Amino acid sequence: MNCPSSATLSPSDQLQMNVIEKLQVFKIQGRDKHGRKVLRIIGKYFPARSVSNEALNKYLKEKIFPKLEEKPFSIVYVHTDVQRSENFPGISTLRSIYEAIPMNIKESLEAVYFVHPGLQARLFLATFGRLLFTGGLYSKVNYVTRLEFLWDQVRRNEMEIPEFVSDHDEELDYHPMMDYGIESDHPKVYGAPPAMSVYSMRCIA
Template identity: 55%
Template sequence: MGSSFGDDFSVLVLASDLGIDARPFLMNEETEDEEHESWHDCSQYLCPDEDFSDLEQLQFFRLQGSDKNGNRIFRIVGKYYPAPVVSAERLKKYIFHKICSELPEGPFCIVYMHSTVQRDDNSPGITILRWIYEELPADFKDRLHTLYFIHPGLRSRLVFATFGRFLLSGGLYWKIKYISRLQYLWESIKKGEIEIPEFVKRHDDILEHRPLTDYGIEPDPLQMTEVHSAAYTYGRYQERWAVREFMN
């Protein structure tokens, strides 16, 4: 009878027959599935117990409007960011919280206004910004379509031109689009989609009439680039303003 099966006879041995626990194999599959599902899960980046009301009032990072391709816009006003009083860790938590709680599905872009930014007062530093970007989930990096860099100064241009590829990941480096005048921004974004602070418009007017100021060749006679509009800087520069008023 055994010979009637011929060469087609085969035996299937299950792991349970050998007393082997198959759960680790199943757990590996479940873990892969969980990792895939958590790829788009933002719950781990939300900070429901942390109060960001002070940063919200500064309005340096806001979701506002869409570009002509329908991509949502995160507007960043560098002048409004108080770098000396906000730690890098808290900045990262705040950015992640805003992105995960407010940004809808689909691609988005960033409009960063560098107008009259002072390195010591308003800039967290390129190393910190790179660290925050690298910590973002890969999904958000892929969804970032363009970073519009408005009014890049001479120093910013030199740093990004010489060290940009080393300091920034390749994906972000090629997404940066420099906007020297607001009129070029309207080619990608309709007027009224995002709020442009008055000091940004004034700075744009200065650059329009004195274009060499943007490259550090011609000094700014009105010293508009020294104006500090954020409320927290008033006490720090009160004496400077008093001297100017006395001279006038």
């Protein structure tokens, strides 16, 4: 008797793939300023609590990776309004996703633009980034604190950004201290607020 293949999806997994497709969590859209295709990922749309690792990996393998055509590409990951209890898939899932990415796709990825990184996200990457993402991926991450700095890297007229992302950008303009936390532990940070010196803090006090 033949055992069913581990790659075979259950009706539930197929339904989950349909949900990912409908929500447009992952979408190849436009190009960056270097002419590379862009894979746009909207973190808030990801149904982390209702999608299995198997369904997610199968979706990426069938719907996304073939469109990248083994050519250089970049990722725009929008972290705006991501909540750990709703949209964050967890460390084990992130590791599973990364390990399931074909080597040729990993090698073709040249930059990751991480839009609206919060303090917790920066701490997470600073702590686990090098452990989770081997092969130099972590060094390709660029924090982007404002959309205006994203447009310095990506062709604006070729990419759709949800309205709530622009709204958050405006909120940051009115509450700039929301940006403060820690600096990136590698130099590629677009739009990062300047670090305050001890002297400047004393002046404020």
